[in-house]
Amino acid sequence: MNNLVLSLAPKFTKLQVLNLRQDTPQLQDDAIEMISNYCRDLQDLDLSKSFKLTDYSLYALAHGFPNLVRLNISGCSAFSDSALAYLARFCRKLKFLNLCGCVRGATDTALKALGYYCNQLQSVNLGWCEKIGDAGVTSLANGCPNLRALDLCGCVLITDESVIALATNCPHLRSLGLYYCQNITDRAMYSLAQSGVKNKREMWESMRNRYNGEGLVNLNISQCTALTPPAVQAVCDSFPALHTCPGRHSLIISGCLNLTSVHCACAVQAHRTFPAIAHPAH
Numbered sequence: 001m002n003n004l005v006l007s008l009a010p011k012f013t014k015l016q017v018l019n020l021r022q023d024t025p026q027l028q029d030d031a032i033e034m035i036s037n038y039c040r041d042l043q044d045l046d047l048s049k050s051f052k053l054t055d056y057s058l059y060a061l062a063h064g065f066p067n068l069v070r071l072n073i074s075g076c077s078a079f080s081d082s083a084l085a086y087l088a089r090f091c092r093k094l095k096f097l098n099l100c101g102c103v104r105g106a107t108d109t110a111l112k113a114l115g116y117y118c119n120q121l122q123s124v125n126l127g128w129c130e131k132i133g134d135a136g137v138t139s140l141a142n143g144c145p146n147l148r149a150l151d152l153c154g155c156v157l158i159t160d161e162s163v164i165a166l167a168t169n170c171p172h173l174r175s176l177g178l179y180y181c182q183n184i185t186d187r188a189m190y191s192l193a194q195s196g197v198k199n200k201r202e203m204w205e206s207m208r209n210r211y212n213g214e215g216l217v218n219l220n221i222s223q224c225t226a227l228t229p230p231a232v233q234a235v236c237d238s239f240p241a242l243h244t245c246p247g248r249h250s251l252i253i254s255g256c257l258n259l260t261s262v263h264c265a266c267a268v269q270a271h272r273t274f275p276a277i278a279h280p281a282h
């Protein structure tokens with residue numbers, strides 16, 4: 001595969017989308033350098049599971065692709081945080097970034113650079129980046145007000161501060177993954193439930209936006225074992241698109257045995273309409 005990329009890259013100078021996802025890692029830095037030299041219009045690049053790539057590839061990307069919008073480097077575990085921070089300085093048009101499993105590179109240092117330079121980010125996957133803490137997530141939330149999806153699954157260090165920063169600064173957030181973030185408490189849930197609301201006028205604005213399709217549509221709090229039913233119910237009540245019912249299941253609480261009493265509006269409606277169906281004469 002590496003040789004194929006080396007030979008083809010010079011012939012595809014207008015390429016905009018390139019998927020080099022691999023099951024067996026073969027890509028090496030020289031292939032990325034070749035792409036960076038010839039495919040300058042590239043906007044969407046998938047390099048997931050390229051274990052053999054080193055920081056050298058990120059430097060090549062940084063210089064080759066100022067217009068990159070979408071980058072998937074999930075599972076590229078060799079990249080360092082300084083190289084990721086370097087990439088952020090040059091690829092400022094990034095909107096979609098998948099760093100899932102970049103355990104070594106995705107640190108607070110890298111997130112601070114992303115929050116500072118890449119203000120157009122809309123979707124960031126930081127799954128299992130275990131070194132990330134509140135300082136990094138807060139910087140990202142402050143710098144990226146257009147954030148719509150953030151996956152923090154398995155980011156075991158983050159606390160309520162991260163969620164509060166997101167609830168405060170990212171009004172368009174629609175999907176949030178907090179699987180196994182066991183430091184998260186009810187405080188984070190209440191901040192989400194009240195997000196964007198500082199006064200009465202904003203409260204009405206926020207309610208209207210939520211019924212018009214804004215607001216959380218996916219929330220994964222599986223294994224967040226410190227949460228209690230009233231706080232999670234408040235989030236569920238606040239965002240009409242969150243469901244616990246089997247068909248839709250967009251509020252994911254599996255593994256939280258104490259949250260089985262939390263239900264979406266469907267459960268209440270089903271309870272109300274059932275007697276009407278059972279006794280049509282009334």
Ligand SMILES: [Zn+2]
Nearest residue numbers: 243245264266
């Ligand atoms: Zn439902």
